Amino acid sequence: MFLALAAAETYRQLTEMTIEDMLAQLDIAREQHYLAEDEVNTQVDQLQADFRAMASNIARINAAFRPSVPSPSVPSIPTRSPAHRSNVSRTQPSTPTRTGINQPAARRAMSSAPTSPSLPSTIQSPTEPASSFTVYPGSRKPAYIVYYGNNAQSGFFMLGMGRTSLVPYASAICDPDDRSQVFKGFGDPGQALKLWNEFSQSKAAEVIAQKLGDNECFVLIEGVNPGVYKTRKNLIMDGLVYGGGVAVRYVGDISGAWAHLNKCKRDGRVKKFAARRILF
Known part of the structure; x- marks a missing residue:
């Protein structure tokens, strides 16, 4: 009986939701997706900066003690910039x-x-x-x-x-x-x-x-x-x-x-x- 009442209430809420409400919820979800992706890009950029700093320190140590030893190169970490998002289709x-x-x-x-x-x-x-x-x-x-x-x-x-x-x-x-x-x-x-x-x-x-x-x-x-x-x-x-x-x-x-x-x-x-x- 309780499940039937809950289902009826959910159906009532869905029927009262207008198309404009659905579009508004879609816009909110899409914006949250973009914000989350930008946050990931920021974290990746920070990781790259930290790795470059570490590689620079290693290079200075090698130059002081073993000049012939090459310093490690910075790996290429794939990112997704806003310009990249403009050229890649995102399935909604x-x-x-x-x-x-x-x-x-x-x-x-x-x-x-x-x-x-x-x-x-x-x-x-x-x-x-x-x-x-x-x-x-x-x-x-x-x-x-x-x-x-x-x-x-x-x-x-x-x-x-x-x-x-x-x-x-x-x-x-x-x-x-x-x-x-x-x-x-x-x-x-x-x-x-x-x-x-x-x-x-x-x-x-x-x-x-x-x-x-x-x-x-x-x-x-x-x-x-x-x-x-x-x-x-x-x-x-x-x-x-x-x-x-x-x-x-x-x-x-x-x-x-x-x-x-x-x-x-x-x-x-x-x-x-x-x-x-x-x-x-």
Whole structure:
């Protein structure tokens, strides 16, 4: 009788748990996993430092008494740095999302770009887009965002329960063979929807939808990486990191665009958003 009551209470708690609660618990578990992995990396780094110090002491002793005896070399201890985690897929447990799709492997989008000589290191001027892999409309990704498609259209698409294709079909507003268009597939539908809401409601989306002239570029004033960007893809991938922000079109050369950004910074208008971890 007691077991039956306990089972009934557990079932009641599960039925009352919303999809948002499940997603929140998944985010907490994933963050705990990252923290534990970082702690292991710290311990490994400390072991390497201790071993190097010991090897250095042995080398000094050998040099004083037996110069011909070589000192031991430091063994290569494998570590898993944050950059390594961005390139290696991590299998996640099957967890229901907003649409009942299992979570795929997590990937972190990272970009590195040289800084402008006249700006502090927190403001970056990327020259290459962030690393990514091509995802076409109708792929197996559970969520899909078209940032700049046919006729400057944009949209968010997500797999429905029991469906095997994107509904509505993203290729209706996007041509994968057109390199001027920007689109991306995401492994986490919840995160993709949050990014889409942030992007679609921002001023950057309005600027991206406008036609860019030959002697124009984008200046990102508010975003993850404020800076000057020559193309929409650079702006979205490296500057906005697939989210929202505030950007303007600048008519003129790159040096003039950086001068404009520096003026905005002196006026206190430049705002750098916190870095985000993207699940591809």
